[in-house]
Amino acid sequence: MDRHPVAFKEAVPAADTGSVLPHPARRPGAEPLPLRVLLRRPLLVALSGVSVVALTLLGLAVLVVPVLGNRITTYDQMSRALQDSHVAMLNQETGLRGYLITREARFLQPYEAGVADLKQVDAEIASWTGADAELAGRLAELTAAHQRWTQDWVRPMLAGQPAVGDAVALAELLRQDKALFDHYRAIEAQARAAVGERRAGAMALQQLALYAGALVGVGTAAAVAAVLRGAYRRLEAQVVPPTQEVRDALAALAAGDLTRRAGESGSAELRRIAADVNALGDALQERNELVATRERDLVAARDEAERAGQAKTAFLATMSHEIRTPLNAVLGLTDVLLATDLTDEQRGHLETVAGSGDSLLSLINDILDFSKIEAGELDLEAAPFDLVGVVYDVAQLLAPTASGAGLDLLVDVAGDGPWQVVGDGSRFRQVVTNLVGNAVKFTSEGHVVLRLTGTAAEGRLQCRLSVVDTGIGISPDQRHRLFRSFSQVDASVTRSYGGTGLGLAISQRIARAMGGDIQVHSELGVGSTFTVALDLPLAPAVPDDPSADGLAGLRLLVVDDSPTNLRILEHQLARHGAECILAGGGPAALELLDRGTGVDVAVLDLDMPGMDGDVLAARLRARPGTADLPLVLVSSSATLPAERYAHFDARLNKPVRPERLARTVRSVALRGRTEGANGGGERGRLALPAPARSLRVLVAEDNAVNAQLMSLYLRQLGHRCTHVGDGEQAVDAVLRGTYDVVLMDAQMPVLGGVEATAAIRLLPLATQPRIYAVTASVLAADRTAFLEAGADGFLTKPIRMATLRDALDEVTLSPDAPVAAEPGPPAALDPETVEDLRDLGDDAFAHLYTRYLxxxxDAVAAIVAAADRPSWSVDDEGSVPRLAHGLKGSSAALGATALAQVCHSLETVDPATLAVGDTLAVLDRERSRVRTAVTELLAAVGPGGRDRAAGPPTIER
Known part of the structure; x- marks a missing residue:
C-alpha cells in the first residue's frame, strides 16, 4: 500500500516546487471528481457485503431458533413425559403390590396418585402423536400395553384377592403382574429410544445449519474484502499522492521554506486544499517580511528599555545612598545625644526626633524594597537560619510597643521539630516584622499571638507562621485591598493608623518569591489571622550540647488569667521535663496550695483580674508553707516600680524564650532540689555589654558627619578608632598599622570601597582584618561586588549602635580572634541575670550591687566564724546553714550562681559530721571572684548611673 506514494514522489523531480504532473488514472483535461464520488464504490461494496452477511444471519436465525429449536424442545418434553409416565406406572405397581401383600388401604394411595399422574401424562403425549407417524405408533403401543396391564391384572386383582395365607395364589398373581409390567417396560424403552434418535437428528441438523451459515458468512466476507481491496487501491492511487504532496508542502512551510508550493491534482477537494496551502505560503511569505521589520523595531525598543532600566537602577542606588547618608547622621547623633545627661524636655524632643527618624527610615526601606521588587532586583539568599530564633527576635523587638499599647505579645511554637532551615532569614524576618507590626498597630486590647507549626518530611519543612490578633478585623468586601500597593482597607484606617500600605504588599511578594504565600482569615470587630506558609529545605542537623536547662523532677505552679498564655507556658515548661499545675488566677492558686498541693517554683503573671501577681506574691510570702517558695514574674510591662516585683526571685518579660524561661526557673529552684543546685552549669551564658576586648577599628568614610558618628559609637562601645577619608588612605593605613576591623564605606573618592577591599586582601599581612562594607545601596549587585572583593559582612546605613555592637561582638567573641590583654567579662556573675536587673534602671541597678558588695x-566572715564554734544547732539563727541560706538567696538573685551553689552545700551540712574546711575555702575563693566582678561592673556603670562601656542601655525583651 505504501508503493503508490513512493512511486509518485520518484516521478516528480525534486527541484520542481511549483507544479505536479497529473496522475495517470485521470484523463488529461477531464473534470476532477469529487471525493465523495471516489468514496462511493467502496462504500457500496461494503454495504452489499454487510447486507449479504446480515441476510445470511437472519436466515440462520429463522432456521435454527424457531424451527429446529422448537423441534428439539418438543423431543426434550416428550422424553420428560415418558419418564414421568414410567414413574407413575412404578408408583401404581408398587402401591398395588404393597396392598396385595398387607391388605392395608394406605398402600392404595401411591396407586391412586400414579393413576392421576398417568392420566395427565397420557393427555400430554396424545397432543404429540400427529407430529410423527412412526412415533405415534410407538406411543399407541405404549398406551395399549398400559391398558392391557390395567385390564388383565389390576382390575381383576382389585375385584378379588386370594386369602392372606394362600401363598401359592399370591405368588401366581404377582407372576402375572411381572409379565405384564415387563412387557410395558420394553415398549416404553423402545418409545424413549425413538424419541432420543429424533432429538439427535434435530441437533445434527441444527449444527449443519450453523456450519453452513458460517461458511456462507466467511465466503461473503472474503468476497467483500477482495472487492474492497481493489476499490481501495484505486482510491489510494487517486487520493494518496496529491495528499502527500500537500503534506510535504505544509512541512516545508513549517520548516521555514516559504517558497515551497503544492501541486493541484487529485479530487476537487484536494485541489482546493492545495490551492489554500499555496495561498497560505504566499501569506506567510508576506507576514515573514512584516515580522522581520517589526522584530527590528522591537530589538531597538528592548535596547531602549534596558537603557531605561539601567538608568532606573542607577537612580535607585544613588537615591538610596544620598538619602541614607544624612539620615545615618540624624539617627546616629540622636542616639549619641540620648546617651548623655539631658533634661526631661530635651530627652522628650530627642525621642520624638528618633521616633520620626525611625518612621522615615521604615518608609524609605518600604519604598526601596518595593522598587527593588518592581525592578526584578529581589535576590534571595540561601543560608541556614533558625525559624524559632527569628520569631522570638521579632517578638522581643516589638514587645515594648505591644506593652505600651496594653497588649500581650505571645509566642507559641508547636512541638520540638527541626526548625533549622535554609533560606533568606533576613527576608523572612522582614515579613514577620511587618505582620506583627500591623497586628500590634490595629489591636487596641487583648493579645497578639505568633504561632509556629511545621511538618518535616523528605528533607523539607512545611512551616506555617500565624499572627493572630484581637484587633479591629477586616470586612470581607475590603480584603481584596490588603495586598495592593499603597493601599489600606479604607480611607478611615489610613487616617487613624497611618502607613503607606506597602508592608503587606512587600511581604506577600517576598513570601511568594520564597515559594509560599500569605493567607488571611478575619472577622470584623473580632480579629485577624495572617498565615505565612512556606516549604523550605532543612539545614544539616547540628548535634546539641548536653542540656543544662532540664526541669525534670520539678513541680511548677503556673498562674495566668489568659488561657492562651497559660497553655503556651505549660508547653514551654513541659518540653524541659517540668510538671505544671495550672491556675487561672490568684484565688485559684491559693485554693490549690490550701489543698496541700506541693510545688517547687511558682511562675506568676502580673496583671490579672481580681488579684494581681504582686498581690498574690505578697500573700504567698505571708504564708508559712510558701514563704520561701521561689517566685518568677512573667510580665508584659516594660517598666515596673520596684515595689511590684519586690517579692519575686526573678523577672521575665513576655514573650520569653523557652530556653531563658527554663534557665531562670532552674536557677531560682536551687533551693529545694539537688538537681536544681547541680544543674546550672555555664550553658547559655551571654557576654555582658562591656566588650570582651577593645578592638582597633579603621573607619574609611568620606562624609565627615558619618565619620564623627562612627567615632562616637566606637568610643561608647569601648573600642579605639582611626579615621581615613578615602579608600587609598585605608589601604595605606592597613599596610602601616594593625587593625582588627575595617569599616569600609562604598562610595569614596580616589579609591572606592570595593577596590580598597580587594587591595587590602592582596596585602602581605600576617593577619587580615575583618572588613565590613558600610553601604547605603540596596542593590544585590553592590553587595555581590563587595563579597567578591573579600568583605566579611555588610552594615546598611543608617547604622544604629546596637547593630554595630552586634557586628563587633562577632569579632571579640570569635574563637579565631586573638586573645587580648584586656580583662574579660566577670565570669562569676550570670550575664542573663545581670541583663534582667538592668531593666530596673541604672540607679536601682547600681544601688543593688553596691549594697550587695x-x-x-561580712556575710562570709560570719559563716566562717559560725563554723569555728565548738557546737551549734541547725535551728540557731547564727548557725552555718541559716547564715549560708541568707547569703545564697541574695547571691542567686544578683547572678552570683556559683557562690549560691557553695552556700547551698553549706545549707545542708550535718553538724554531727561537720567537715566544711574545703567548702569554706571554696566559699572564700568565690567571694573574691564575685567581689572583683561586681567592682568591675559598678566601675563600668560609673557615678552617673550609665554604663559607659555599653552606651544606651539595651534591654532584652
Whole structure:
C-alpha cells in the first residue's frame, strides 16, 4: 500500500516546487471528481457485503431458533413425559403390590396418585402423536400395553384377592403382574429410544445449519474484502499522492521554506486544499517580511528599555545612598545625644526626633524594597537560619510597643521539630516584622499571638507562621485591598493608623518569591489571622550540647488569667521535663496550695483580674508553707516600680524564650532540689555589654558627619578608632598599622570601597582584618561586588549602635580572634541575670550591687566564724546553714550562681559530721571572684548611673 506514494514522489523531480504532473488514472483535461464520488464504490461494496452477511444471519436465525429449536424442545418434553409416565406406572405397581401383600388401604394411595399422574401424562403425549407417524405408533403401543396391564391384572386383582395365607395364589398373581409390567417396560424403552434418535437428528441438523451459515458468512466476507481491496487501491492511487504532496508542502512551510508550493491534482477537494496551502505560503511569505521589520523595531525598543532600566537602577542606588547618608547622621547623633545627661524636655524632643527618624527610615526601606521588587532586583539568599530564633527576635523587638499599647505579645511554637532551615532569614524576618507590626498597630486590647507549626518530611519543612490578633478585623468586601500597593482597607484606617500600605504588599511578594504565600482569615470587630506558609529545605542537623536547662523532677505552679498564655507556658515548661499545675488566677492558686498541693517554683503573671501577681506574691510570702517558695514574674510591662516585683526571685518579660524561661526557673529552684543546685552549669551564658576586648577599628568614610558618628559609637562601645577619608588612605593605613576591623564605606573618592577591599586582601599581612562594607545601596549587585572583593559582612546605613555592637561582638567573641590583654567579662556573675536587673534602671541597678558588695565580706566572715564554734544547732539563727541560706538567696538573685551553689552545700551540712574546711575555702575563693566582678561592673556603670562601656542601655525583651 505504501508503493503508490513512493512511486509518485520518484516521478516528480525534486527541484520542481511549483507544479505536479497529473496522475495517470485521470484523463488529461477531464473534470476532477469529487471525493465523495471516489468514496462511493467502496462504500457500496461494503454495504452489499454487510447486507449479504446480515441476510445470511437472519436466515440462520429463522432456521435454527424457531424451527429446529422448537423441534428439539418438543423431543426434550416428550422424553420428560415418558419418564414421568414410567414413574407413575412404578408408583401404581408398587402401591398395588404393597396392598396385595398387607391388605392395608394406605398402600392404595401411591396407586391412586400414579393413576392421576398417568392420566395427565397420557393427555400430554396424545397432543404429540400427529407430529410423527412412526412415533405415534410407538406411543399407541405404549398406551395399549398400559391398558392391557390395567385390564388383565389390576382390575381383576382389585375385584378379588386370594386369602392372606394362600401363598401359592399370591405368588401366581404377582407372576402375572411381572409379565405384564415387563412387557410395558420394553415398549416404553423402545418409545424413549425413538424419541432420543429424533432429538439427535434435530441437533445434527441444527449444527449443519450453523456450519453452513458460517461458511456462507466467511465466503461473503472474503468476497467483500477482495472487492474492497481493489476499490481501495484505486482510491489510494487517486487520493494518496496529491495528499502527500500537500503534506510535504505544509512541512516545508513549517520548516521555514516559504517558497515551497503544492501541486493541484487529485479530487476537487484536494485541489482546493492545495490551492489554500499555496495561498497560505504566499501569506506567510508576506507576514515573514512584516515580522522581520517589526522584530527590528522591537530589538531597538528592548535596547531602549534596558537603557531605561539601567538608568532606573542607577537612580535607585544613588537615591538610596544620598538619602541614607544624612539620615545615618540624624539617627546616629540622636542616639549619641540620648546617651548623655539631658533634661526631661530635651530627652522628650530627642525621642520624638528618633521616633520620626525611625518612621522615615521604615518608609524609605518600604519604598526601596518595593522598587527593588518592581525592578526584578529581589535576590534571595540561601543560608541556614533558625525559624524559632527569628520569631522570638521579632517578638522581643516589638514587645515594648505591644506593652505600651496594653497588649500581650505571645509566642507559641508547636512541638520540638527541626526548625533549622535554609533560606533568606533576613527576608523572612522582614515579613514577620511587618505582620506583627500591623497586628500590634490595629489591636487596641487583648493579645497578639505568633504561632509556629511545621511538618518535616523528605528533607523539607512545611512551616506555617500565624499572627493572630484581637484587633479591629477586616470586612470581607475590603480584603481584596490588603495586598495592593499603597493601599489600606479604607480611607478611615489610613487616617487613624497611618502607613503607606506597602508592608503587606512587600511581604506577600517576598513570601511568594520564597515559594509560599500569605493567607488571611478575619472577622470584623473580632480579629485577624495572617498565615505565612512556606516549604523550605532543612539545614544539616547540628548535634546539641548536653542540656543544662532540664526541669525534670520539678513541680511548677503556673498562674495566668489568659488561657492562651497559660497553655503556651505549660508547653514551654513541659518540653524541659517540668510538671505544671495550672491556675487561672490568684484565688485559684491559693485554693490549690490550701489543698496541700506541693510545688517547687511558682511562675506568676502580673496583671490579672481580681488579684494581681504582686498581690498574690505578697500573700504567698505571708504564708508559712510558701514563704520561701521561689517566685518568677512573667510580665508584659516594660517598666515596673520596684515595689511590684519586690517579692519575686526573678523577672521575665513576655514573650520569653523557652530556653531563658527554663534557665531562670532552674536557677531560682536551687533551693529545694539537688538537681536544681547541680544543674546550672555555664550553658547559655551571654557576654555582658562591656566588650570582651577593645578592638582597633579603621573607619574609611568620606562624609565627615558619618565619620564623627562612627567615632562616637566606637568610643561608647569601648573600642579605639582611626579615621581615613578615602579608600587609598585605608589601604595605606592597613599596610602601616594593625587593625582588627575595617569599616569600609562604598562610595569614596580616589579609591572606592570595593577596590580598597580587594587591595587590602592582596596585602602581605600576617593577619587580615575583618572588613565590613558600610553601604547605603540596596542593590544585590553592590553587595555581590563587595563579597567578591573579600568583605566579611555588610552594615546598611543608617547604622544604629546596637547593630554595630552586634557586628563587633562577632569579632571579640570569635574563637579565631586573638586573645587580648584586656580583662574579660566577670565570669562569676550570670550575664542573663545581670541583663534582667538592668531593666530596673541604672540607679536601682547600681544601688543593688553596691549594697550587695558592702555586705558580702561580712556575710562570709560570719559563716566562717559560725563554723569555728565548738557546737551549734541547725535551728540557731547564727548557725552555718541559716547564715549560708541568707547569703545564697541574695547571691542567686544578683547572678552570683556559683557562690549560691557553695552556700547551698553549706545549707545542708550535718553538724554531727561537720567537715566544711574545703567548702569554706571554696566559699572564700568565690567571694573574691564575685567581689572583683561586681567592682568591675559598678566601675563600668560609673557615678552617673550609665554604663559607659555599653552606651544606651539595651534591654532584652
Amino acid at each position: 558592702t555586705t558580702l565580706d
